[in-house]
Amino acid sequence: MPEYYSREERKLAMQKSKRRKTNMILNTLIVIVIALICIVAYSIFFAGSDNSKPANDQKKAATTNAASAHKQTSSTDSSKKKTAEKSDKKQSTRKVVKSSEPNVKEVITDSSWKPVGTEQTGGHVYSSSSSSIDWKEKLKALSYATGIPEDNMTVWFLEHGATTDEAIGTVSAKNSPTTYRVYLTWVDGKGWKPVKIYELIENDKK
Structure with a gap:
């Protein structure tokens, strides 16, 4: 066998090696391109899906907050309605x-008026003295009414009515032109109770 290749053989061998x-370079480039395509596709689909989760969570949170606010508003409206009904x-x-x-x-009359209570014992004694218990209890009843x-x-003006178990007081708030005439009656053991109030057109006791 000859120890060397002919020129043609060397040429063919070099061409095969070059191919x-x-x-190999083309195959490597193809693999790199495919890998890049896979990475980009993953980023688009999977990363996009992850980003949508916070948006969905925010939407759910907003819905929950809106429902809670509506519930609180309904509760407040219900409380106001009950308060108005009681009033x-x-x-x-x-x-x-x-x-x-x-x-x-x-x-003016009010069926819910009650006697204001008394500290008097041993029966009621009508008094026109401003320092007496009876007088102070009459003032309490006038204020209450x-x-x-x-x-x-x-x-x-404060006087007794047809009997000493009745009292009539003419009062007004300080610096107010509105004047009231209040009729009181005595309830044994319970004190003075308002019966009716006249709102006067003019203060006739000035």
Whole structure:
């Protein structure tokens, strides 16, 4: 056998070697391109899916918050309605009637009025003394009937009615032109109780 290749054989061998290298480079490039395509596809589909989760969570949270706010609003509205109903029920015992009597604008009565209590023992003793228990209890009843605090109430006149178990007081709030005439009756062991109130057109006890 000859120890060397002919020129043609060497040429063919070099061409084959060059083709192998070219094929190897092309195959490597193809693998790299496929890998890049896979990475990009993963990023688009899977990363996009992950990003959608927070959006869905936010949507669920917003829905939950809206439902909670609606529930709280409904609860508040219900509480207001109950309070209004209680207030209406309380006010339903109070009656205000226009009056045709001279110098009387309105007559006010309230079936929920109760005696204001008493410290008097051994029977009721009517008193016109401003330092007596009876007088102080009458002032308490006048304040209770009109809603005017005692320290803001001006007493224009306070007298007994047909009997000493009846009292009539003419009062107004300080610096207020509205004047009331309050009729009281004595309840044994329980104190003075308002019976009716006249809202006067003019203060006739000045």
